[in-house]
Amino acid sequence: MRKECDWFAVHTKSFLSDSLSNEELERFLKHASDCEDCKKELSIALMIGPGMEKLEKGEVFHLKNELAAVQEEAGLRLKKRKKLFQTATWMQILSILAIAGAVVCVLIAWRT
Ligand SMILES: [Zn+2]
Numbered sequence: 001m002r003k004e005c006d007w008f009a010v011h012t013k014s015f016l017s018d019s020l021s022n023e024e025l026e027r028f029l030k031h032a033s034d035c036e037d038c039k040k041e042l043s044i045a046l047m048i049g050p051g052m053e054k055l056e057k058g059e060v061f062h063l064k065n066e067l068a069a070v071q072e073e074a075g076l077r078l079k080k081r082k083k084l085f086q087t088a089t090w091m092q093i094l095s096i097l098a099i100a101g102a103v104v105c106v107l108i109a110w111r112t
Pocket of ligand 1: 004005036038
């Protein structure tokens with residue numbers, strides 16, 4: 001688990017700036033829900049990053065709510081991205097099929 005914790009620590013900043021790939025984001029969220037130590041580390045990073053910004057602006061910052069919200073939002077983002085990727089893959093498959101169909105039609109027309 002220690003190796004995963006190191007990976008998590010290295011990628012926390014990228015998580016907060018939303019610059020992880022889908023695979024990385026999935027791995028990050030999974031570890032955040034599995035490992036209490038890293039969850040704590042993440043909440044500290046949240047507090048000194050976005051938390052301080054909010055407090056400086058005079059906004060309310062509830063660490064527990066904020067952590068849950070950040071994890072939930074990231075989970076939704078991941079779901080959306082995966083769906084988009086799936087749609088793009090299907091579009092590619094459909095266009096390949098359409099091209100193949102057109103080629104078959106041309107070949108049939110050529111023979112007759
Ligand atoms: Zn950990």
